[in-house]
Amino acid sequence: MIGRPGxxxxxxxxxxxxxDYTILCDWSARDLQLRELPLGAGPAKSMDGAITLGPLLVTPDEIESRRSGKGFALVMTAALNGKHVSEGRWDSIDWDFADMIAYTSRGTELRPCDVxxxxxxxxxxxxxxxATSPETFTGWLQPGDEVRLSIEGLGQTAGASWPDRTSSRSAPGSEPDPAHNPQHKGAQHHDNDNHRCRRHRRFRTDLSRERHRLGALLRPPRSHEAQVPPRQGGAA
Known part of the structure; x- marks a missing residue:
């Protein structure tokens, strides 16, 4: 969270x-996201309640002793309905917050309480x-599923997914495949193998393309002069 404008x-x-630092849970509507990815502009649509913050605001001095690499030597975990699904460390981050702040503030005013x-x-x-292991994928979030995120020193936050009340959201071919969710009511488990492979390749390609695009955007230029050609006159 930003404290000093710039x-x-x-x-x-x-x-x-x-x-301060805090925990952010980004609730993603994959059906909407997959429709927007082909536009090449990246995910854009958001909804009320799509982000959970908290529970604590921790000032940098409180965790300074754990500083390591590009972040902090703090374990981060995620659990779905009490089952451990993810674990990593903050200091494994590709771009640190200094990189992100330098990038997001280019031509943009950052104000106190911006997150x-x-x-x-x-x-x-x-x-x-x-995308990486479709054969072991246990399914997308269902209404009432509890997601719990925890970071050492920052506490933990938990929230539950809610029912979809916007039936017009989904379009044929854009929604996540319910056949890969054994808990989905009416799920079909006899998907054609070729169909599954095509979907796997599409998801993997989308994920790789989006990572490459974001990586190129976030990578700081070596020099301003190398990125921006000199003006030759005229209006842009």
């Missing part, structure tokens, strides 16, 4: 703008589970 913040001063999310720890989202 714009075009250099990386070496970015951490001075952080007021910047870092993304998930590896295996921290069900989409990744499905």
């Amino acid at each position: 714009r075009d913040i250099p990386r070496e001063r970015a951490l001075d703008h952080i007021a 910047i999310g870092s993304g998930t720890v590896p295996t921290g989202c069900l989409f990744e589970h499905y």
Whole structure:
């Protein structure tokens, strides 16, 4: 969470703008997301209640002794209905918060209480589970499923998924495949193997493309001059 406002913040001063750290749970509507990914603009649609924050706001000095690498030597875990599904460490992050603040503040004013999310720890989202191991994938979230996230020093947060009341959301071919969810009412377990392989390749391609796109966006340029050609006059 941002505490000090700023714009075009250099990386070496970015951490001075952080007021607190907390846990962020990003609830993703994969049916909407998969319809928007082909547009090439990345996921954009969000909904009320799509993010859970908390339960604590922890100031940087409280965990400074655990600083390591690009983050902190703190274990991060996720559980679904009490079953452990993900575990990693904060210091395994690809881009640290200094990178993220320097990038997001380019041409943009960051204000106190703005929240910047870092993304998930590896295996921290069900989409990744499905894309990498569809044969062992246990299914998408169902109404009432409890998701519990925990980070050492930051506490833990829990929330439950809710029923879909927007029947117009889904479009044929865009929604997650219920056949891979053994708990889904009426699920069919005799999917054609070729159909499953095609869906697997599509999900893997989407995941790889989105990671590559975000990686290119977040990677700081080596020099401003190398990225922006000199003006030759005229209006843009």
